[in-house]
Every structure is written in structure tokens, then in C-alpha cells.
Amino acid sequence: TYFQTFRNTLIRLSRQNQDDPRIVLLTPGPSNETYFEHAYLASTLGFTLVTGEDLTVRDGYIWLKTIGGLEKVDVIVRRVDDVFCDPLEFREDSQLGVVGLTEVVRQNKVLLISTLGSRILENPGLMAFLPGLCQHLLGEDLILPSVATWWCGQEPERRFVMENIRNLVIRPIYQTQSEKAVLGPSMGEEDVQLWRRKIEAKPFLYVGQEIVEFSTSPSLIHGKMEARNTVLRSYAVADNVNNTYEIMQGGLSRSAPEKGIFLLTNQSGGISKDTWITGTSLMPKVKPPEIKQLKKSQTFIPSSTGENLYWLGRYLERSINLARYLRIVLRQYYEEDSDEPWRDHSMLEILKGLTDLTKSYPGFYNQKVSVEPAKELVELISNYHKPGSLGNTLQSFVRNGYKVRDRLSLDIWRILDSISGEIEELLRAGQELGLIHAVLDRLIIKLMAFVGLNIDTMSREVTWRLVNIGRFIESSINSAHVLHLLTVKHPPEIERHLLETILMTQESLVSYRYKYRSRIEIDGVLELLVKEELNPKSLIYQINHCDEYLNRISKGDRDNKMNEAQKKLLEISTMIRLSEVERLQGITRGHRKELKDLLEKIIRNLSEVSDVIYQTYFTHARDKYAFMSSKLPEL
CATH class of the missing domain: 3.30.1490.270 (Dna Ligase; domain 1)
Structure with a gap:
């Protein structure tokens, strides 16, 4: 009932749009130590979680920058310190607030919960x-x-x-x-x-x-229970119908990170714990308020949230594909048979493909590095500071996931936290490639669990489409890079080994064997991974689904004209459909020129698609420092 009262009170207090006010929760962002609480509260109440960059002042009102344009805000639940809320009035170096917010509040054109100056009560x-x-x-x-x-x-x-x-x-x-x-x-x-x-x-x-004696709560420290100083944070919200307060039955306790610490704040390392009140009987059932007519609220996605969802999908797919590629490389590195000299050449081509995939040049194109690849492999796996490495990619994935926690289910949160733990395990594995291989196995399973929960729990709305547009674009680019290994003619033994490796990186080896029931040949691989519309790892499948999701969120115009991103995707799809496997596998002076041209055009066009998507949906208001009298831009 606490949360019901909280939500109902805000709706009743709204000065405009009484039936369905637009309520946002303003947070400093994922770097704040209480961001988890902000995301959980926004998710529980069904409010839009925003940062300062998601809001702008136009024509004397506060507007939310969404992927569909600007939407007026009625209520702001403030979780940003007042001195950071408006760089025009308070701290001019603040990047957390909204320029002009104070004046909008003065004009009573937005309701600000935890009004500016209420911090004095903490004095x-x-x-x-x-x-x-x-x-x-x-x-x-x-x-x-x-x-x-x-x-x-x-x-x-x-x-x-x-x-x-x-x-x-x-x-x-x-x-x-x-x-x-x-x-x-x-x-x-x-x-x-x-x-x-x-x-x-x-x-x-x-x-x-x-000096007061603290209560204590149990903490699990290195496998042992220890007492830590603890303070209780209780919550109450005004009930403006019954003229009383609704008290949360329970709360949050803040526990000290070490013994003897008396200053218990999140900034000083304090740990938040749920506090439950137990009883001897079941809680009485609370009769929900009668609703005359169930109304579905319109969902708005802030531009920055849309951008984070898109890159969540891209980094997710990039992490999966790179982890699979690296796992195969490690497996083949350990299983290398020195009695078959062609394997050395094949392994070198696969390692060069890894450098192309991660853009970590010179990488394995350096002869000294390719002779002793272990050190470079560890760098590409565990060095979080190396652009393109698995560690760097995973950190970007987790970072984007935390930024949109309010859009994810609790089970997905748990998987995200578990993946974050595996990143630490990669670091602990050090130079031990055997340990790294074991971590990669677990990591791939957890990444695929994230994909599965995303499919199983996320509503097929804009959030779902943005994540999957990112996934399909990234997967298509990855597939094109991997298939690039086939653009050079190799001896039969090496080519068959490369074909098998490519099928394994794309999780399509079993599909190939069931479909063709013969040894692996290039025409079958190209058919399966380029043109087979029922294979989820084929280029045509990924492009078609990317186009489908983009069509559903595209603003377009009233004449239903395609935007540039849709045109580029149609161009890619047409190129793939018009291509012929016989011509793609054709050799000219030791190279498969038509295959190379097709793959390079796909990569180039997909990069342009990504740029257009960014400019269309994720570009925020033109200038952050807007004047109060500025006109609302046409959408």
C-alpha cells in the first residue's frame, strides 16, 4: 500500500493532465551509489527513469526527449541533490541537472517532488x-x-x-x-x-x-558471520485523501563495510540491506482501490534510454560472438597437431581474422606475435583497457545494462550481475589459458541466458525492438567479418578447416550437417550463412529482422516514405537476394572478388544504417543550454 499511496498521491498532486500525468524520476545516473534504488523505485511505480540530459526546457515547460520527439513532463520526482539540479541557478559545473528547471518550478509549470531547498531538513x-x-x-x-x-x-x-x-x-x-x-x-x-x-x-x-551505540546486523565476511554497525532507513509518504501518512512496513538498513565505522553512508562504502518485519500471522489482505475503467498509459522512451538499449543489444551480440571465436581459438590452439603443417597456416588465418574482428591491429599480422600467440590472446580476452578486447566489450555491455535497469526484469538483473562476476573471474585467471577457457564456457552460457530471458520476458514494444535492432546489426557485421576468411583461396585442407571453424563461430555446424549430410563445402556454407532465410545466423535473416523491427518504430512521414536507414537495409537485402552462390565462390587471381565486394558493401552499409538510426532517434535536443523563451522545435 505504501507504493500505491505514493503513486496515487503524485497523480492527484499533478497540476495538469490529471487523468494520465507524465511522471519522471530524476536520477544522477548509474555512477551514483543509490542508482539501484532509483531504478527499482521507477520500475515498481511505472515511472520513467531519466537523467538531466533527458530533459530540456522549451517555451517555459519541461520536456522529455524521447525517440519520437519531445513530450511535456508534469511531475518530477527528484533524486538529485538540489545544488546540482540547475547549473543556471546553482553549481554551474553540474552535468546532472536541467538548465532552467528552477524558473519552471517558480512558474508552477511542473510539480517537483522533494522541492528545491528541502535538503535543509537534513541539517x-x-x-x-x-x-x-x-x-x-x-x-x-x-x-x-x-x-x-x-x-x-x-x-x-x-x-x-x-x-x-x-x-x-x-x-x-x-x-x-x-x-x-x-x-x-x-x-x-x-x-x-x-x-x-x-x-x-x-x-x-x-x-x-x-555518541550512541549502534544496532548491528549480520554480514557474511570471507565465509564467516560478523556483526556490523547498522542504521535503519524508514519511509513515509503523504496520503492526501485521508490526510495522513502511509508508513512502509519495513525499509532499508545501511550496514557498515568494516568494523568500528560509525559514519554509515553509501558514499563511505555503506551497504544497503532489505529490512523485513516478521509476524506470527499472515498479513491481512489489502483491498485494492476500485478502478472505474482500466486505462493503458502511453509509453515514452527517453532518447538516452533508447540509445543505451540499442548499444546493449550491440555489445551483447559482440560479446557473444567474440567469446565464441576466442573459445574456438583456444581449443584449436591446445589441440594443434604439429605433424600436420597445414594447421599452422590455418591457425594463422584464424588469428588474423580475430585481429580483423576486434580491430586490434597490428595484432596477429605481426609475425612475432603470431608465432607466440598466447600473450596477445590473453590481452584480447582480459585487458579491459584494450579497445576491442572481450573484457572491454563486456564492461561496455554491463555498463549499458545498468543504465537501463528499470527496463529489465529482476531475473535479467541477476544474470547481468552474474556476468559482471565472470568479468572479475577473467581477470583472476591471469595468463592461464585453461582457466580462461573454463570462464569463457560459463560466460557464453550466461550471455545466452540473458538473450533467452530477453526473449521470454520483454514486451514486444519499442524497448524490445531497439535491443534487437542493435543485436541484428552487430550480428550481421560480425558474420560478414568472419565470412571474410573465405575471400582468399586456400589449399583444400586449410579451406575445409576454415569452413568448419566459421560454422562453429556461427553456431551453425549442426544445422549444416543435418541440411547437407555431406562433408563441408564452400557452396553449402555460403548458402546457409548468407542466403538461407530460415537460418537465424544467416545474413539475410538478420537483415530482414532488423528491417522489420526498424519499420515498427520508424517515425517516417505522413506519406509513409522510407527513411535512409530503411533504404540501406532494403539495398543490403536486395544485394544478398540477387547474389548467386556460384559467382560468390568463383576465384579470380586467388581471390573471391564478388564475395569480398558483397561483404564489404554489407559492412559499409550497416555502418551507415547505424549512423542514421543514431541521428534519427538518439540525437538529443539541439542545444543543452536553452533559453526560457525558446520556441518548441517542430517535430
Whole structure:
């Protein structure tokens, strides 16, 4: 009922669009230590999770930049510190806020929950006056006693703090990174004198508080249970129908990361834990409010969210394909038979293909590196700082996943966290290629679990289409790069080995054997991986599905004209359909020129498709620093 009340209260408070107000939750972004809470809250309430770059001020209103254009915002639930909310009014170096937000709030053209300035209630200086305020305003004592606090802006209290400084917590009323609370008993003589000088100079900026004993909660540390200092964070929301407050039954506890730590904040490494209230009987069923007519809200995807979903799909597919390729390379590296000299040449071609795939030149084109490939292989797997490496690609995938956590199911969250753990395992494996191979096995399974859950749980709306457009574009580019191994004529033994390797990287070896029931030949491989419309790993299948999803989200115009991306995809599809396997496998001066030309055109056109998609759907408002009087651009 807490979340129901939260949502209903916001809807009732909205000044515009009372039937279906557009409510967004403003977060600092994935780098913030409480981003998980923001994403979970937005997902639970069904609000759009946004960052400052998703919002813009136009014509005196706040607008959400979506892949379909600008949409007016009615309510903002603020989770960004007020000093970062508007670089025009507060901190000019802030990249987290919205330029002009303050003026829109002043004009009552948007409802801001946690209004600007409400941070003053967190000022520890107020705690010294809470008992008196409660008596003055309510005529009663505090139900929950407040921590004894002495504000140094009053002379008797200042003297008390100075005399008892070693027995108190000294806290600045405006906590900053450079000046934080300090525990009196832990201070040396120099620290005591320093703090006394600070208090004497500006006493109104400091308070002294009694040292209280913390509650503790169990923490699993290196396989053992240990007690850690803990504070409870409870939540209440106003119920403006019944003129009361709805209290969350439970809350979040913040646990210290180490023993003896008394400053429990997420910034200092504090760990959030769910707090449940147990009882001896089942909770009574809550009767849901009567709804006269069920209404489906319109879904809007912020431009930055759309971009992150698109790249989530691309990095997902890139990670899968690269992990498979690397696993095959490691397997063949260990199984290499020195009695068959052609294998050395075949292995070199496969390694060069890996360099082409990752764009990590010179890579295996360097003769010294190709003779002893182990070091370069480890770099391409585990070096997270190396562009194109598996580690670098996985980090990009996880980073984009965390940015859109509010769009993913809880099971997908778990898989994402598990993949993040495997990245650490790759690092721990060091130079041990055998251990790396085992990690790659687990990693591929978890990546495919992510794909499966995506297929099984994600609604077939814009979110699903953006992820899969990214996947199909990336998979097509990868397939074209891998097939490029066949553009040079090789001796029969090497060519058959390359054909088998290509089929394995594309997970199509079993399909080939069932379809052709013969030894592997190039015409069958090209038919299966280029032109077979029922094979999900073929180029034509991927291009067709990419075009299908793009058509469903395309804005187009009123005449239903194709945009440039659709035209490029149609061009690629036509090229593939018009191509003939007999001509693609034809040899001219040791090269398959028609195959090479086709693959290079596909890669080039897909890069252009990606650029057009970016410009059409993900380009944010033209200028971040907009004036209040600027006109709303035509869409």
C-alpha cells in the first residue's frame, strides 16, 4: 500500500493532465551509489527513469526527449541533490541537472517532488531544536527520541562542546567531501586543537552530538558471520485523501563495510540491506482501490534510454560472438597437431581474422606475435583497457545494462550481475589459458541466458525492438567479418578447416550437417550463412529482422516514405537476394572478388544504417543550454 499511496498521491498532486500525468524520476545516473534504488523505485511505480540530459526546457515547460520527439513532463520526482539540479541557478559545473528547471518550478509549470531547498531538513543543526519544536507545534514530546545535539551557535552549547570534545561526535552542519564528521575519542591532540580552532572561528557551522551505540546486523565476511554497525532507513509518504501518512512496513538498513565505522553512508562504502518485519500471522489482505475503467498509459522512451538499449543489444551480440571465436581459438590452439603443417597456416588465418574482428591491429599480422600467440590472446580476452578486447566489450555491455535497469526484469538483473562476476573471474585467471577457457564456457552460457530471458520476458514494444535492432546489426557485421576468411583461396585442407571453424563461430555446424549430410563445402556454407532465410545466423535473416523491427518504430512521414536507414537495409537485402552462390565462390587471381565486394558493401552499409538510426532517434535536443523563451522545435 505504501507504493500505491505514493503513486496515487503524485497523480492527484499533478497540476495538469490529471487523468494520465507524465511522471519522471530524476536520477544522477548509474555512477551514483543509490542508482539501484532509483531504478527499482521507477520500475515498481511505472515511472520513467531519466537523467538531466533527458530533459530540456522549451517555451517555459519541461520536456522529455524521447525517440519520437519531445513530450511535456508534469511531475518530477527528484533524486538529485538540489545544488546540482540547475547549473543556471546553482553549481554551474553540474552535468546532472536541467538548465532552467528552477524558473519552471517558480512558474508552477511542473510539480517537483522533494522541492528545491528541502535538503535543509537534513541539517544536523536542526536536531538541537527538535524536542522544543515538537512541544511548541504539537504540544507533546518526540515519540522517537532525537540524538542529543548541541549547536555551537549558542554560547552555552559551544562551551559544552569545547569542554567535552573528546566525548562527542563533531559534525559540520554543511558536510562536504573535504570536511566530514569526526569521532571525538579517535582524535589525537593535534586534531583536537584543529577542531577547537575551527569551532572558535565559526561556531555556527558545527554541532556536537552524543555518541550512541549502534544496532548491528549480520554480514557474511570471507565465509564467516560478523556483526556490523547498522542504521535503519524508514519511509513515509503523504496520503492526501485521508490526510495522513502511509508508513512502509519495513525499509532499508545501511550496514557498515568494516568494523568500528560509525559514519554509515553509501558514499563511505555503506551497504544497503532489505529490512523485513516478521509476524506470527499472515498479513491481512489489502483491498485494492476500485478502478472505474482500466486505462493503458502511453509509453515514452527517453532518447538516452533508447540509445543505451540499442548499444546493449550491440555489445551483447559482440560479446557473444567474440567469446565464441576466442573459445574456438583456444581449443584449436591446445589441440594443434604439429605433424600436420597445414594447421599452422590455418591457425594463422584464424588469428588474423580475430585481429580483423576486434580491430586490434597490428595484432596477429605481426609475425612475432603470431608465432607466440598466447600473450596477445590473453590481452584480447582480459585487458579491459584494450579497445576491442572481450573484457572491454563486456564492461561496455554491463555498463549499458545498468543504465537501463528499470527496463529489465529482476531475473535479467541477476544474470547481468552474474556476468559482471565472470568479468572479475577473467581477470583472476591471469595468463592461464585453461582457466580462461573454463570462464569463457560459463560466460557464453550466461550471455545466452540473458538473450533467452530477453526473449521470454520483454514486451514486444519499442524497448524490445531497439535491443534487437542493435543485436541484428552487430550480428550481421560480425558474420560478414568472419565470412571474410573465405575471400582468399586456400589449399583444400586449410579451406575445409576454415569452413568448419566459421560454422562453429556461427553456431551453425549442426544445422549444416543435418541440411547437407555431406562433408563441408564452400557452396553449402555460403548458402546457409548468407542466403538461407530460415537460418537465424544467416545474413539475410538478420537483415530482414532488423528491417522489420526498424519499420515498427520508424517515425517516417505522413506519406509513409522510407527513411535512409530503411533504404540501406532494403539495398543490403536486395544485394544478398540477387547474389548467386556460384559467382560468390568463383576465384579470380586467388581471390573471391564478388564475395569480398558483397561483404564489404554489407559492412559499409550497416555502418551507415547505424549512423542514421543514431541521428534519427538518439540525437538529443539541439542545444543543452536553452533559453526560457525558446520556441518548441517542430517535430
